[in-house]
Amino acid sequence: MTVMTDPPKESFRLSMLIYDTRYRAITIQVVALLGFAAFFGWLIWNTSNNLAALGKEPSFRFLWEPAGYDINQRLLDYNSQSPHIRAAFIGVLNTLVIAVLGCITATVIGVLVGVLRLSKNWVVSRLMAVYVEMFRNVPVLLWIVLAMAIMIEIPPGPREFRGDNATASVSLFGTVAVTNRGIYVPDPKFDGGLGDLPVGASSTDAACAAYYDGSEGLVDINPACGTFQISLDFLAIVALLAGTLYISRRIKQRADDIQEKTGDRPTTWYIRLAVVVVPMVILLYLLGLYFTVPELKGFNFKDGLHLRNSLIALWLALSLYTAAFIAEIVRAGILAISKGQTEAASALGLSAGRTMSLVVLPQALRVIIPPLISNYLNLTKNSSLAIAVGYMDLTGTLMGVTLNQTGRELETVLLGMLIYLSISLTISMAMNWYNESIKLQER
């Protein structure tokens, strides 16, 4: 009779760490971890030695010292007495401004060009191909510098708008002034505004009250008493917009329900449009919205919203450059949808427009979204080239002037990288979440 026995138990030998595949994985990982830790430790050791030799203790205390430089484009209150950390924050906001503006325009141009490149019209599709190849094969920095040179060299100076025989005039019925110092557009202002809402520790002493400069930013910070002042007009507009959009969405859902039950879809687009537009118009009227038109006063234009050359050059160059890549993605996405889908849709009796919006685009989006995300990320990262045209973004403030003034290379560069990293990770997380939500539902 045979008896089942366990195989003789091998005792653990040291050589098994290398030759036994069960243990080799652990060996390799431990060696990798130790190697990495040793390398990292070596870097930190070197760094602390070098910094000690230079007499620079790593510390972030400099962030709370006055920055002492000016930033020409700012969304929040800032002056040269503000601390470095505030300058960095203004820089982050400027980075986000250019990233958001650039992503929107790049998407619009890119989708348009991508669709037109597939057009049967030979002239149009060739033209779009030339645009795409031209922008994809030349460095983005060159486009940015070129756009800046165009903005400075081509438009007339403010002086040429002056006098009776002025060689330049304010375009678009006297509302938009294109000069070599930037573009001036009408600036929205509120007549009967609701005022500002103070947030944070309230203090009513004289210094606090005296500091208030009555500026009209969306969010003003009063360093004398440590309060924010958030514009109530702005809050009201945002709240109203959110509310009306919600109602409009409910109307659409109701139309969907009716279609489910009866098969007829009620026409709702004008109701939905009115629900959003009418309250907004009324609110803006009540707040007393008016526009100040740019006017030549002294040596420069005043009273308009000043879009600086650096902003426009960066915006233009980044959008056109990224749009060329997005166009290729859109083209590939549309080509990836088989012709059978379109034919099936027309066999069901859908119109061309509904075929596009209900059949082709939702499927193409699944192909388009992932590379689109990485292009948005690229645009955001490329916005750091702002330093080449003097646009004060994060690179220009924290890793530019602050670095040069304080001599704190380690802290500023690491902090800047960390901020960029978190912006990138946030964008990619948000977009991945969106991608997940439109993914094909498979069983």
Next chain:
Amino acid sequence: MSDISFVRTEMLPEKEPPASTVGFIGWAKANLFSSILNSVLTILSIVLVLFVLSGVLPWAFQSVWNASSLTECREILKATYGEHHEGACWAVINDRWVQLVFGFYPPYPVDPTMYLGNPPEGAWPAYFRPIFTFVLILAAVAPVLFDKLPRKMLIITAVFPFAMPWLMWGGTVWFPVAAALGFAIGYFAFKYLADIVGELAGLIIAVVLPVIWWLFLMGPFADLMQSIIALDIPVVESRKFGGFTVSIFIGVVAIVGSLPIGIVLALGRQSDLLIVKALCVGFIEFIRGVPLITLLFVASTLLNIFLPPGTEFDIILRVLIMVTLFASAYMAEVIRGGLAALPRGQYEGADSLGLNYWQAQRLIIMPQALKISIPGIVSNFIGIFKDTTLVSIIAILDPLGLTNGIRADAAWNGIYWELFAFIAIVFFVFCFSMSRYSMYLERKLKTSH
């Protein structure tokens, strides 16, 4: 009653199709003017093209090629084409093309004191070293790109990574020889020791020995050999590098370096080993999450702080390191895509043949994965080459950085478009031909029907 009927006995000759459906008119009607929207688009496009061409062509071709300053150039333009003609002043390219191509690289680096003026007696031809480096790049790349060329040319490819830095920076020839010797040591250690001490131990020794050689013995060896047989060419400092030479130099090094590092990172990211995977993911995501310009700031301000006290890497070397790391993270993601696209059966097939991990990677997985990722790899190469322009921000005089220097000269103050156009055209030629080559390669390697 006679039944008169007529039956045609032969075919009528074919009629010509209506004139509006054939030839150019037919084509135009079907393609350009098929609907109102299409017609509007066509007309708008043609107007746009004509408008741009009418502006650019006279500017580009009714231009001046020979002048020594912008004012002289404008005078010639006025004299030749009339008062109001706006013409290009290509004379700046003619005047400064040597600088745009070579930067401040010394023309006759035979005797360090004779950078300027007439070539010394018996000197090499001007700019021999950078020109020879370009030729070497072409010769090294050609056998990799086109497999019809003789395989012997791959020897040049193997020598090239050691020869290029030596040609550009100069110094003793024993240094690159000693560096190459490190690889030879590793190879022979593996070949002869693997039989004695076993494969894995042999591999470990084959890695450790060259590292020890490079870190501790290479420098003394090179010095010793130099003192016995002096074979050296004058040293050229990094700050003299510039122009397209520096773009191509950085681009080529980053491209050559990023591919192997990228493959290793991609394998690490796909591996089952948790810690290895975490390290690779961390590295890749960190590099991909920050802009290249911040890494260049690290190169210009921080890298010397990270290294042992007293190490003075020069700026070009530091930039090379950071750009290569940057490129490898992107390369790793492209190759990972190729690895992921490979059907599971290929891995299982390799396992069932009894191949070990590295054999399977080398013989089965990598050839297919790399083939799938060719378009991505080439577009990465293009991206790297374009990104070399960013070094102008940390004050390396690449072509874009040189434009400021040229404008700072009183003779060419105020010249923009000609310089930008020239640089853009050169980059376009390089990048466009790379993308066309990738298409050719895709067609050639296609094995499906």
